[in-house]
Amino acid sequence: MRTLKRLFAAASLAAAVATLVAAPAASAATPAGDPVTSLGGLAIRPAHLQATGKAGQFSTQADEQAYLIGPASDLNRCLDADLNTIGRNGTRVQLxxxxNTSANQAWYIRQIPEGYYRFQNVYSGRYLDADLNTIGRNGTVVQLWDYVPAAKNQWFDLSVIPEQYARLRNVYSGRYLDADANTSGRNGTVVQLWDYVAGAKNQWW
Known part of the structure; x- marks a missing residue:
């Protein structure tokens, strides 16, 4: 896995984005042990989704691949939109x-003209969002929210680190996407924003 990540990280970020845009969406399930690939250092795994076509359920974009994202501190868990709150703004985001067949764990990763990234949850269609009510402090709530034009609390900067992972910095607050160390190691791990911590694998994605 480390060899594969180094191989991908050697490519330019622009080339990686172009490859993602060109990748077709999967039409059938494939083995769960897909290799982790990289987008500018961000460790991602392809999701394998099949839309039901029923009203009120998710649909996949025919020309866009969705991905699973997880932290270096817990390689078996992924960013997950809580199904108990997924029908509204403020959906809880957790690990x-x-x-790889769960749409609530699948994300479209899109670079915007400003050079930053938005992450759209496939199941709900809402976006990864830093809660404005808690954004001025460590422990900022990370949630899903409707698309808001020019909302910097929905923009993330991606920077590659020497360990060949990426850190995701929220543009509004300057803090980093962080898997809470106090709740790590179990389902339901809190995902939040936190100040940069050197060597913190719970901030490596």
Whole structure:
């Protein structure tokens, strides 16, 4: 896995983005042990989703691949939109056992004209969002929210680190996407924003 990540990280970020845009969406399930690839250092795994076509359920974009994202501190868990709150703004974002066929763990990763990234949850269609009510402090709530034009609390900067992972910095607050160390190691791990911590694998993605 480390060899594969180094191989991908050697490519330019622009080339990686172009490859992602060109990748077709999967139409059938494939083995769960997919290799972790990299987008500018960000460790990602392809999701394998099949839309039901039923009203009120998710649909996949025919020309866009969705991905699972997880921290270096817990390689078996992925960013997950809580199904108990997924029908509304403020959906809880947590870590949960990775499942590459679960739409609530699948994310479209899009670079915007400003050079930053938005992360759209496939199941709900809402975006990874730093809660404005708690954004001025460590422990900022990370949630899903409707798309808001020019909302910097929905923008993330991606920077590669020497360990060949990436850190995701929220543009509004300057703090980093962080898997809470106090709740790590179990399903339901809190995902939040926190100040930069050197060597913290719970801030490596």
């Amino acid at each position: 949960w056992d990775c499942n």
